[in-house]
Amino acid sequence: MGKTKKASKAHWKRLDHPDVDEFLELQREKERHDFTGEASESLFRIDRGGVEPGEESKGDPLLDFSKLRCFQNFKSSSTVPDPLVKRNKLNIASRVKVRKTKPAPKLEEPGVIDPWEEKEPQKNDKEWMYEETVRHNSVVSKKRKNQKTTALKAIEVPHPGYSINPSYGDHQALLRAALDTEVEALRKEENLKRITSVPNTAVDQDEMMKVEPYVVEEVKTEDESDDDTKPILTKPKSKKLRRKEKLDKESQQSSSDQKKVRVMESDVFRIKQIRREIEKEEADRKAKLLKKVAKKDQADKFGQKKLSKWAFEPEKLNPLLSDELSGRLVEAKATSSILLDRFKSFQKRNILEVRVKQRIKRVNKLKRYERPADKMEWEKTGVWNGFKL
């Protein structure tokens, strides 16, 4: 970057020009104080709100296309007047399409309406559908309409033990059911604990500290065979032994082969029984399969689907205990809120997925400090009103 050029505008702007300034000041003085010969009308104007006699309604000056250069082509270039009086006059304004901003669509309140009325919605029908709705209203196919998330009902019939004044049998049944679920949950927890824990063999610290001195053991010869750690050496097999073993093996094999053949041959007489056995096996298998299919079908229809990472946790049955039951309407005590019940019901019916509120734990502890300017005086000096803090 070099120095700025002396002839440039930027340079000129920065320089002092006293003579030019003086001249301009004089001019301004004249304009301010020299009123002689000037009529007040030319300098001042009174705004009466109406149109001045001098000024006509010019119209929108922006729309005055005659002055614009680009439209000069529309005008004739010669000053000779047109011999024909009634010639098609060009309306310049009409040639230019003015782009006006669209006014915002006014949303009319349709009022009280019936969407299932059997009349055909016309395009100009402002009764209840906007045009956009007519345009965008998609017809839902039957398949989509009949897609149900579960066969469970929205409101389930309550257990009779939940009544404010239940009969003894019903209430006991409900309490038993609640107890069973609790006991089951506890049992599972206990089981887990049992499986995952290591048996507690209490090791005494003193014992641990005892270190046995390292004794160099004499190397024992191979002859002494009472050492457990030594490998057991056996006598090598003699040929006789080997031959015998081979023959034994062969005979065993042949006998088993013969047995197989005998069994196969005798099976001919057992055909009926064999058939029965096969049928029984098949029937068992079929029954198992049917059971499996029925179970799967049940789970499909009434079970909870795994829509997210977390499993569905059903609401706990919390019946009122016998001493809490008063049996009267006025003293009826609410145990579970319907809000939670509805929320869980949505999850149970696979309408909402199970979500858990994520609590983000910080990896690093946040270091907080105060600016010295924000600190109070006594925090800095340790003295307040003469007293030492």
Next chain:
Amino acid sequence: MGKIKKKYESGEATKYITRKQALLKLQLSLKLFRKLCILKGIYPREPKNRKKAQKGATDKKTLYLKKDIQFLLHEPIVESMRDHKIFLRKKKRAKVLRDQEALKRALESKPTYRLDHIVKERYPTFIDAIRDLDDCLTMCFLFATFPGLRFVPVGVVKLCRRLTVEFMHYVIEAKALRKVFISIKGYYYQAEVKGQTITWIVPHSFGFQPQSPDDVDFRIMATFIEFYTTLLGFINFRLFNSINVFYPPKVLLLPSQEEDSKDGDKELVSADEHLIERVAALNQHLLREGNAEDADQEPEIDEFPNVDDQDKIEEMKREAARVAQLKTLFSGLKFFLNREIPREPLTFVIRSGGGQVSWDREVFPGATFDVSDESITHQIVDRDNMDTQYLSRTYIQPQWIFDSFNARQLLPMENYFPGAILPPHVSPFHVEREGDYVPPEKRKLFDLERGILTGAELVAAEKKDDSEEEEYEEDGEAEDITELADDDSVASDDDNSELLDGDSKAKRKSLKKQMKVQPGKAEEIDMVKMKEGETKEQYRLRVMMIKNKHKRVYNRMMKSRQRRKKEADRLVTKRQSFQDNSNPSPKTSKKGKTGKASA
């Protein structure tokens, strides 16, 4: 070489889309996406093979059907949701910069959207919408009890309250309520609207119990309410039109009430609020369009003589008779609710049964008559120490109303007097199957109930039996009284057996006398027995005609029935022995058959 088939390019892999991908496609934030899904009824799915659907990934992601997301792309409210986001941003900016003009401008052009087309899309016919009313009603009733919350402003709560009151008015006017059950959770109501059975829960009127945000996601529930309020509004409008009642509902302000409002030349509430309060009181009939008489005429049940299942038709007729009885259960009766009684559920049930009800003027506006009214027939109290001031009325506990409504008749009031230990409030939803053990208390109810319909037959049969008895007693022969199908209360056979033992000699003599020729007596045809025999025969024929492949199922069914019956009998004997142990006085066992005819 042909085209190499790559993995995860077809089949289940292309059917599903993860939530993150869906968000990117729709260009929405997670909150708005969830809101949109709830409004449109789009739910996440579980694939058959997760690994294939997630293109090899084995973690559990939330999956949506790709077609569902494509369907969402064409939804017009997506655009308005994005506009709403921009509006929020503008508003925030204006507020923070303390720019009043910008704020005013932003608030003026607040984007709104309507859910009408979504309602029409999700429920193309009216009956579809009614089928889904359970959830909708429960949520609306629940939110009507809430205070103003962050996600549920007071306006929405008031709207819920208004809609639920309107629906209750419809149920009262159409006499649609069928069953009531009070549980510790709330009041369970079951009504029949346009042939569909609807069940909903109304919470007890306790204070709002705040739920921790870990348990319940309030934002989502608020979205549900947004949709359900729209739906319920439309349903109410159509239901009211179907019974020719003005919508929004209007009541006739009685002159006594008008004086009330102009208390000391001051109007305490505005005219609109006055009307709203009167309507919320559920105490008066709504104004109808056209003639009131036309509404009362109900279609009669047609006769189908050629249909095979006569039993079913008879059952349906019986049911219709019961329902007709229910509609006029409390008609002519005037109830007064004491202060400690929960006003709304009782008013609802009493007026659904056709009765008149009122309460103390200071409890709630809309009380039609006072305590001191002489024509009150019942006063409902729940206190033990009630100084009975009036003799012309019965003082009774509120459970009587609900139990009577469920039993479809006015139960005997002795058990329900104030201070008495009430009989258990049984659930009307729990229907006994044949052969199940029925405790004696419930049995009594059943008998009473059946007493209405078979009462005439019973009386006629008894008369016939009596006449028969008289005739044959002259000759000394005892004849068994024909046992009717569900009869428990007829006298036992003890009397007849005594006759037999006592007069054996006289019997021989009379028999001898009978040897001579006498003018014949027309054989009395016992209609009931004959019918029974016929039905049994038909039943046996039908059993024979069952096809082999259904026979196994039938046998299994009968076996399980027998098993249940055995169990019930065992329980009966158990109860018997228990009663005998506690009450040494002998009690004749009433071992009749339970349930309907064994066909």
